[in-house]
Amino acid sequence: xxxxxxxxxxxxxxxxxxxxxxxxxxxxxxxxxxxxxxxxxxxxxxxxxxxxxxxxxxxxxxxxxxxxxxxxxxxxxxxxxxxxxxxxxxxxxxxxxxxxxxxxxxxxxxxxxxxxxxxxxxxxxxxxxxxxxxxxxxxxxxxxxxxxxxxxxxxxxxxxxxxxxxxxxxxxxxxxxxxxxxxxxxxxxxxxxxxxxxxxxxxxxxxxxxxxxxxxxxxxxxxxxxxxxxxxxxxxxxxxxxxxxxxxxxxxxxxxxxxxxxxxxxxxxxxxxxxxxxxxxxxxxxxxxxxxxxxxxxxxxxxxxxxxxxxxxxxxxxxxxxxxxxxxxxxxxxxxxxxxxxxxxxxxxxxxxxxxxxxxxxxxxxxxxxxxxxxxxxxxxxxxxxxxxxxxxxxxxxxxxxxxxxxxxxxxxxxxxxxxxxxxxxxxxxxxxxxxxxxxxxxxxxxxxxxxxxxxx
Amino acid sequence: xxxxxxxxxxxxxxxxxxxxxxxxxxxxxxxxxxxxxxxxxxxxxxxxxxxxxxxxxxxxxxxxxxxxxxxxxxxxxxxxxxxxxxxxxxxxxxxxxxxxxxxxxxxxxxxxxxxxxxxxxxxxxxxxxxxxxxxxxxxxxxxxxxxxxxxxxxxxxxxxxxxxxxxxxxxxxxxxxxxxxxxxxxxxxxxxxxxxxxxxxxxxxxxxxxxxxxxxxxxxxxxxxxxxxxxxxxxxxxxxxxxxxxxxxxxxxxxxxxxxxxxxxxxxxxxxxxxxxxxxxxxxxxxxxxxxxxxxxxxxxxxxxxxxxxxxxxxxxxxxxxxxxxxxxxxxxxxx
Numbered sequence: 001x002x003x004x005x006x007x008x009x010x011x012x013x014x015x016x017x018x019x020x021x022x023x024x025x026x027x028x029x030x031x032x033x034x035x036x037x038x039x040x041x042x043x044x045x046x047x048x049x050x051x052x053x054x055x056x057x058x059x060x061x062x063x064x065x066x067x068x069x070x071x072x073x074x075x076x077x078x079x080x081x082x083x084x085x086x087x088x089x090x091x092x093x094x095x096x097x098x099x100x101x102x103x104x105x106x107x108x109x110x111x112x113x114x115x116x117x118x119x120x121x122x123x124x125x126x127x128x129x130x131x132x133x134x135x136x137x138x139x140x141x142x143x144x145x146x147x148x149x150x151x152x153x154x155x156x157x158x159x160x161x162x163x164x165x166x167x168x169x170x171x172x173x174x175x176x177x178x179x180x181x182x183x184x185x186x187x188x189x190x191x192x193x194x195x196x197x198x199x200x201x202x203x204x205x206x207x208x209x210x211x212x213x214x215x216x217x218x219x220x221x222x223x224x225x226x227x228x229x230x231x232x233x234x235x236x237x238x239x240x241x242x243x244x245x246x247x248x249x250x251x252x253x254x255x256x257x258x259x260x261x262x263x264x265x266x267x268x269x270x271x272x273x274x275x276x277x278x279x280x281x282x283x284x285x286x287x288x289x290x291x292x293x294x295x296x297x298x299x300x301x302x303x304x305x306x307x308x309x310x311x312x313x314x315x316x317x318x319x320x321x322x323x324x325x326x327x328x329x330x331x332x333x334x335x336x337x338x339x340x341x342x343x344x345x346x347x348x349x350x351x352x353x354x355x356x357x358x359x360x361x362x363x364x365x366x367x368x369x370x371x372x373x374x375x376x377x378x379x380x381x382x383x384x385x386x387x388x389x390x391x392x393x394x395x396x397x398x399x400x401x402x403x404x405x406x407x408x409x410x411x412x413x414x415x416x417x418x419x420x421x422x423x424x425x426x427x428x429x430x431x432x433x434x435x436x437x438x439x440x441x442x443x444x445x446x447x448x449x450x451x452x453x454x455x456x457x
Numbered sequence: 458x459x460x461x462x463x464x465x466x467x468x469x470x471x472x473x474x475x476x477x478x479x480x481x482x483x484x485x486x487x488x489x490x491x492x493x494x495x496x497x498x499x500x501x502x503x504x505x506x507x508x509x510x511x512x513x514x515x516x517x518x519x520x521x522x523x524x525x526x527x528x529x530x531x532x533x534x535x536x537x538x539x540x541x542x543x544x545x546x547x548x549x550x551x552x553x554x555x556x557x558x559x560x561x562x563x564x565x566x567x568x569x570x571x572x573x574x575x576x577x578x579x580x581x582x583x584x585x586x587x588x589x590x591x592x593x594x595x596x597x598x599x600x601x602x603x604x605x606x607x608x609x610x611x612x613x614x615x616x617x618x619x620x621x622x623x624x625x626x627x628x629x630x631x632x633x634x635x636x637x638x639x640x641x642x643x644x645x646x647x648x649x650x651x652x653x654x655x656x657x658x659x660x661x662x663x664x665x666x667x668x669x670x671x672x673x674x675x676x677x678x679x680x681x682x683x684x685x686x687x688x689x690x691x692x693x694x695x696x697x698x699x700x701x702x703x704x705x706x707x708x709x710x711x712x713x714x715x716x717x718x719x720x721x722x723x724x725x726x727x728x729x730x731x732x733x734x735x736x737x738x739x740x741x742x743x744x745x746x747x748x749x750x751x752x753x754x755x756x757x758x759x760x761x762x763x764x765x766x767x768x769x770x771x772x773x774x775x776x777x778x779x780x781x782x783x784x785x786x787x788x789x790x791x792x793x
Contacts, residue, residue: 168642170642185638185639190505190506190531190534351643351644352643353642353643354642354643354644355642355643355646356620356639356641356642356643356644356645356646357507357620357622358506358507358508358509359507359508359509359558359561359562359619359620360509360557360558360561362620362643362644362646363561363562363564363565363644364561365643365644366565366643366644367561367564367595367597370597387594391561393557394554394557394558394560394561395561397528397529398509398512398528398529398554398557398558399509400506400507400531
């Protein structure tokens with residue numbers, strides 16, 4: 001059994017209430033931080049822990065905190081990014097639904113470390129139940145003197161607000177989130193200046209993912225050094241993985257970073273293998289925006305070593321043979337799934353969610369989607385495949401925010417690894433129509449392609 | 458002079474004040490190395506960074522930190538650092554990425570230049586001419602919108618819009634009341650007024666001038682003439698509007714003033730914003746004091762066969778790479 005830090009008490013009935021949460025050792029971190037540590041010591045602990053941002057980019061949280069500008073007389077803000085909308089990722093929603101107090105405790109400790117007296121949790125608009133749960137939990141914490149004026153007699157004041165978003169994926173980008181929080185149209189800002197210098201209302205701001213903030217709690221409880229012992233290399237601690245797709249037991253799992261991918265998929269402790277006795281065809285390891293990998297490259301690196309669930313191991317080999325840990329949205333595809341259809345589906349999402357501010361993403365995502373739609377429905381041409389690669393290259397890296405990259409990577413990687421399947425869609429337009437709806441025979445040419453790559457590696 | 462920043466763009470070094478953007482540094486040098494800008498407008502705060510046509514490659518970050526920047530950057534929103542080295546037209550990577558942006562800008566553009574009033578003075582047309590492909594690879598139906606009349610003087614032709622946000626910034630910053638914004642998102646976004654309310658204030662006509670394409674056109678000039686058949690003349694009048702300088706360009710066809718616009722500099726930006734009275738009401742020669750024929754840059758078709766010719770900078774004569782990049786212009790200038 002891997003160690004559980006965030007989800008240790010997830011099965012305790014009533015853990016969403018303050019009483020049970022405190023009985024299980026909750027709010028120890030608040031007491032420890034506010035009574036015995038200075039804000040700088042808290043930042044130092046987080047730095048020592050090596051915690052990396054759990055929202056997708058993997059930027060060290062402690063470093064992000066230490067970049068925060070601290071001019072005199074200007075308020076500082078902590079904003080929690082709970083605008084989780086990446087297809088395949090649902091770990092934050094799980095955390096907020098079942099242990100809302102873990103997030104609130106983390107918010108108090110983190111706000112204390114950053115010297116913020118007003119903090120916001122920006123929750124995606126569709127998550128109304130979670131917003132109510134959080135508001136109820138905040139009211140409980142306030143009644144217990146854990147929020148508000150003079151928390152636990154330490155003289156530290158904190159107001160915590162939950163702000164529902166409008167349900168836009170782009171508002172998960174930190175500067176778009178801040179714009180939205182200010183009441184404006186959720187367009188990403190042009191950086192620099194970074195939020196650490198001029199963020200919410202022009203004041204220094206830190207934006208962190210729900211899981212990053214919740215992970216501060218065990219770091220303060222046990223110490224940063226203790227946390228850094230878990231995991232492998234620069235990927236320290238535990239990570240919530242939202243496993244979905246054709247798995248026997250999809251769900252949210254807390255893993256120690258460094259767990260072999262094969263064990264994660266096939267072990268009974270985690271996903272329990274591929275559903276209905278089928279074979280694994282491909283995985284998307286970190287939410288829809290990271291490159292898709294065929295089964296063989298998911299389980300093994302290009303040199304035959306086993307691939308591990310860690311920031312480094314998943315990105316081993318760059319984009320040629322690697323992917324990214326991203327936000328931990330692990331999607332598994334069995335042999336009956338159509339990669340072209342899946343790529344089109346992802347593209348459709350990015351087309352729908354592009355904010356329309358900068359031109360490559362606004363126009364390019366629509367173009368990708370239309371070409372993929374044509375391929376999927378049997379009207380494609382052989383030249384479309386190269387066109388897709390070319391268009392995705394023109395979007396990638398030329399946009400204001402990473403949404404452009406996120407739209408381009410799945411398409412480019414799907415063609416890189418599953419070109420045979422795209423070509424098959426062009427060559428067999430009629431056959432590909434029927435097998436899209438789950439007929440098993442189309443897996444045959446794909447399987448051959450997977451084996452081919454295997455023999456090369 | 459120590460507080461000036463030294464920046465080298467395509468081998469030409471210039472010293473600029475701290476906080477200057479790469480684009481403005483390039484504009485101080487002038488010539489062909491100035492990146493095209495569709496959305497940046499120096500007079501509008503917060504503009505720029507959206508169209509991505511001005512992307513350049515930073516090969517050396519600064520004297521202190523000589524690492525190159527990992528991605529191409531938008532030159533209009535990247536400030537120079539001391540010792541920075543930038544490649545614009547000397548970098549094939551930049552030119553390729555820029556032609557990609559142009560192609561992407563054009564996929565949903567109706568390409569109705571033959572009936573568009575902006576043709577001849579359209580930034581997108583120039584850009585397409587310089588970087589675009591001759592044939593589009595986009596084989597789908599283009600996005601279309603209904604034309605909207607914003608008041609009795611301005612028409613919004615959303616099909617042509619490239620969403621540069623310039624008119625939104627103008628409406629925000631130049632005019633008194635914000636009545637103009639963006640609806641929807643992604644490639645369905647559209648410029649709109651609040652439920653099609655007429656834009657009604659003294660400076661609203663300036664959105665026509667700032668529009669880089671033919672999306673916002675002057676209804677008093679619609680289909681009157683092609684711009685290259687008209688003769689631009691600088692003129693002024695004593696405008697009693699406190700914010701209006703009254704310095705304009707009159708566009709003549711024979712004896713008639715067909716339209717009045719603000720004066721534009723060589724980068725297509727207005728020198729000063731003018732009021733609607735000057736723009737729409739005063740269309741008689743007797744209203745104006747004529748100064749001189751307008752100097753039109755040679756990049757414009759309005760200047761075809763007259764006005765300025767290409768004067769190569771000394772550095773272009775020395776630098777082989779720049780000679781190659783400016784080959785067409787150099788040939789043109791030596792022909793006559």
